[in-house]
Amino acid sequence: MxxxxxxxxxxxxxxxxxxxxxxxxxxxxxxxxxxxxxxxxxxxxxxxxxxxxxxxxxxxxxxxxxxxxxxxxxxxxxxxxxxxxxxxxxxxxxxxxxxxxxxxxxxxxxxxxxxxxxxxxxxxxxxxxxxxxxxxxxxxxxxxxxxxxxxxxxxxLKFLDEDACWNLFCKTVFGEEACPLELEDVGKKIVEGCKGLPLSIVVIGGLLSKSERTKESWGLFEKNISSIVNSDDNQSCLQVLYMSYNKLPVHLKPCFLFMGMYGEDVEIFVSSLILCFVAAGYVKPIKGKCSEEIAQEYLEELVERNLLIVEKRRHGGKLESFKMHDLLRDLCLREAQKLKFLFVLGDRSFPQAVNSQRHIVSRLKKDEYPTPLIQSLESASLVRMLVGEFPDSFSYNFRLLRIMVLEDYSEEEDSHDYCEEILHGLVNLRLLIMEVRGHSLPSSVYFHWNLQTLVIQNDHEDYVCEIWKLPQLRHFIIYNGGTLIGAYCLPDRFNDEKDMVLKDLQTLCVVSNLKFGEGVLKRIPNIKKLKLCYDREVDTSGEEDYYRLNNLCCLHKLQTLRFRGSSRQVSFPHSLKKLTLECTQLAWEDMSTKIGSLPHLQVLKLKNNSFIGSEWETTEDQFLNLKILLIEACYLECWITDNTHFPRLEHLHLRWMESLREIPSCIGDIPTLHSIKLLYCSDSAVASAQTIKEEQQELGNQDLRIIVVE
CATH class of the missing domain: 3.40.50.300 (P-loop containing nucleotide triphosphate hydrolases)
Structure with missing residues (x-):
């Protein structure tokens, strides 16, 4: 501030x-x-x-x-x-x-x-x-x-004064360093042109932090800003911001313009945006890095240039979500429309030549389309992206289409045939997001060999999905409101002539009752993220491990696993960084053998009776890299541990732990601990947390936060 x-x-x-x-x-x-x-x-x-x-x-x-x-x-x-x-x-x-x-x-x-x-x-x-x-x-x-x-x-709130403007500018451009003497004069003239508006200062500062630090280079910026500010245009602030856009590297410009598709003040999640960047072809390949990693770096660079406002970061520092300032969003929409790059139907009246647009986002309902607009859209032969609701009679004849997000479509009895008709001929489709209600996924999906990302919104029905026929698939995601219920089933019997090895597949979530036999393991060698649901009990008397869950440890690149279902056979790979368990009903004694020894584990979430038993006693040389521990709705009365057993723990979250008598006082002695958060826990557990805080304050630790929600 x-x-x-x-x-x-x-x-x-x-x-x-x-x-x-x-x-x-x-x-x-x-x-x-x-x-x-x-x-x-x-x-x-x-x-x-x-x-x-x-x-x-x-x-x-x-x-x-x-x-x-x-x-x-x-x-x-x-x-x-x-x-x-x-x-x-x-x-x-x-x-x-x-x-x-x-x-x-x-x-x-x-x-x-x-x-x-x-x-x-x-x-x-x-x-x-x-x-x-x-x-x-x-x-x-x-x-x-x-x-x-x-x-x-x-x-x-008033404009910043001269000193505050200069301090903000220097902090943005140089961080903790001082401004070189030879750049002070020209730098102060640049700051003067921003007229005390913090947004202009940090955006221009972000631009200069990436440019050559010479008096000649900065002089060009100063001249441009002076001409803008001294003009009669009352939108000088927007013109100052345009400078930062114009100086973006070529590979970042389409990424910035693409974000005009989001509404005002919308929180934009990085995970979904990256899928679009990859599908649209904006990512330049770099040897040794996957496309998703490169796209993440693009967004971080836009953050460094102060064109995006960070909303959330994960505990490891990775960008999770962000917003755009209204002025920058306005700039984005203006430039995107001028270049016929992106048009948002509903934000403004539609242009006569909407059929010449390359990315179209509609905020209209399906019954709000005038006939001329429908005709213009159907002739949009250059369109690469289509997002929104469209009339039931709409003809999807877009051979160049790469991204399609259908927010709604007919739910009549013939809707399955309608889906088949929609997908027919979209041979270049890379990303498909659609809703499937009451019927299986259209079989025509499996003929889209270029498809990289398939996101299905379902209605809690289980259907078999033949993704093994999609050789380019990178992400298969079932969205059902954040639960692990209503997942899709994948076949575990294969035809080696038709079923592919999906070497690029990184994400599978959520899938039901998948058997990890040799055929499945062979086809997902590079999987990074899995969400699995096992929703029915299996009689294991005749077969020790029906689902072959002990083979999970063979997925050597798996980093994130969320697992729901009762099974004592599950075995975890050493590559895991994040693990979430639900309803597994494991004994606390299993913790040391199955989880505590995972060398790279940073986040552990135990939910809904994932572990049961009255006592949990930890041992040394376990959880060496664990930073976040969440225990939610698990039966536990007594927790016996030592501060050396969680040497890097930063955040402890306890939710609905009514049986837990107290938090071990030694938890407060963990040097890396930042917070303990309790949500609807027993009175004695809350009291022990407050005692930990008082003890730490007496020892001079004022930074430990205790958060209690009752």
């Missing part, structure tokens, strides 16, 4: 001080001035986290959805009912649930990017005033909203 330290302190005083009535505190300012960054720093402040029983963040945006606002908040504050599916609740039902949870609790809520008072009026009745000091922070670009909240204690 360079330049905003005093502002942050004042805001924290307002939020944690003042009278008991609930207060709404607006933060007002133009786009790119730092409203969301300030709100985020307030939100994660230890003072706020400790002062309020409940904290939540919601994104409003121009096209607000009251039900989505309530769902966002409720998902964060009330996690008692793990099985409760909120997607079917109405707006009033969600609101009533939220009101009942918040009443009597001191809460802090951020409502980011509000554009009109109607959004607040729709949800305000569900945020009770219990006269206990609850606070709601609202960020907005519109000054007139402040008066409508009937509060005068808001903040009008």
């Amino acid at each position: 360079i330049g905003f330290d005093d502002v942050l302190d004042r805001m924290l005083d307002k939020i944690t001080g003042g009278g008991p009535p609930r207060q709404i505190i607006p933060i007002v300012g133009m786009g790119g001035i730092g409203k969301t960054t300030l709100a985020r720093n307030i939100f994660v402040s230890p003072l706020v986290q400790e002062s309020f029983a409940v904290c939540a963040w919601s994104v409003i945006s121009q096209e607000y959805n009251a039900r989505e606002i309530l769902r966002q908040v409720l998902d964060q504050v009330d996690k008692r009912d793990r099985e409760n599916d909120k997607k079917d609740l109405s707006e009033d039902e969600l609101g009533d649930h939220l009101y009942k949870y918040l009443i009597g609790r001191k809460y802090f809520i951020v409502m980011d990017d509000m554009w009109n008072i109607e959004a607040w009026n729709r949800v305000r009745r569900f945020f009770p005033d219990s006269k206990n000091g609850s606070r709601i922070v609202v960020t907005t670009r519109l000054s007139n909203l402040v008066s409508q909240f009937n509060y005068s204690n808001g903040l009008d």
Whole structure:
């Protein structure tokens, strides 16, 4: 928060001080001035986290959805009912649930990017005033909203002053180093051209951090910025940002423009975006690296240039999700439309020549298409990507199509034949995402030899899927709401003349009851990620290991495994970095022989009776690289361990552990430990966590965080 330290302190005083009535505190300012960054720093402040029983963040945006606002908040504050599916609740039902949870609790809520008072009026009745000091922070670009909240204690965020601008610029370009003396004059002129807007400073700084550090090179930037700022164009900020786009390396430009397909304030997940980059052909091959790794590096470079806002990173530092600033998204859409690279139907009126676009994303419902638009779309012979809902009678005759995401299609009895018709002739298809309800996957899928990624959204039905006929397949993903139920079955008997070895296959999730015989092992030699579901008991009296799960240890490149089902035969490969178990019902004594000795394991999640037994005693020389341990809804009363048994543990999460009497006090002595989080655990376990915190504070360890949700 360079330049905003005093502002942050004042805001924290307002939020944690003042009278008991609930207060709404607006933060007002133009786009790119730092409203969301300030709100985020307030939100994660230890003072706020400790002062309020409940904290939540919601994104409003121009096209607000009251039900989505309530769902966002409720998902964060009330996690008692793990099985409760909120997607079917109405707006009033969600609101009533939220009101009942918040009443009597001191809460802090951020409502980011509000554009009109109607959004607040729709949800305000569900945020009770219990006269206990609850606070709601609202960020907005519109000054007139402040008066409508009937509060005068808001903040009008101003431009950075000269010193703050220079400090922010130097931090962005040079990190902890000082600016070379020969670059100071030209650097300050560049900063002056940004007119105190933080977004412009960090974007230009990100660009210069990648460019040649010479006075001549920087002089060219200074001249361009001066001409932009001194022009009569009132969109000078956007023009400054254009400079950063224009200076992008050739291979990053299509990646940046591609992200215009996402809506305003949408959290963009790296895993799905990388699949699109690879399928679209944006990734330049580099010897020794797979395409997905290269695509991840592309995104990291865009982050380093400050063109993306990091939302989440995994504990290992790997980028998980990000957002785009509204101004940069606007730039993205303008440039993409100008180049006929991408057009979003529904964001603006469609152009006359929509058939000349190469990537088309539709936000229209299938019954909202005028006839001229349908005709224009059907003649789009250059289209490489098609995303959205389309009329039932739509003709998919796109031989160059590489990416197709069908968000909805006819669910009539003949929908299976309709799917067959859609897929016919799409010979260049690389990525297919579609919904399959009540019937098997169309057989025509298996004739798409170029298909790299197949993502199926199903409705909890098991079908046999013949993926062994797809030689280029890299990722096969069944999406069913995050559960391991309703997976697809893969055949485990093979015709060696027709069934391929899928040497590029990296991801298989979720598949049911797969037997890991020699035929399966042979066909997935390079698999990296597996999610497996075994949903029925097998009589093993006649055969010791019906599913051959002891052969899992032969998958020497497997890094991530999620396993659900009861089996004592499962054996894990030493290559594993992340392991999640559910309902395996293993004994705690099996931990040392099956899991503790895995040399590269960093994340271990034990869920829903994956381990059972009253006592778990750990031993030395186990879990040598484990950083994250989560135990959820497993029966355990006594945990006996030593701080040397988890030498690199950083985060311990315990959920629904009602039987656990206490957390061993020696856990607090682990030098790498950052946090202990308890969610609906026994009172004695919570008390032991607080004791650990007090002991560590007495020893001078002020950094250990204890988070308790009751």
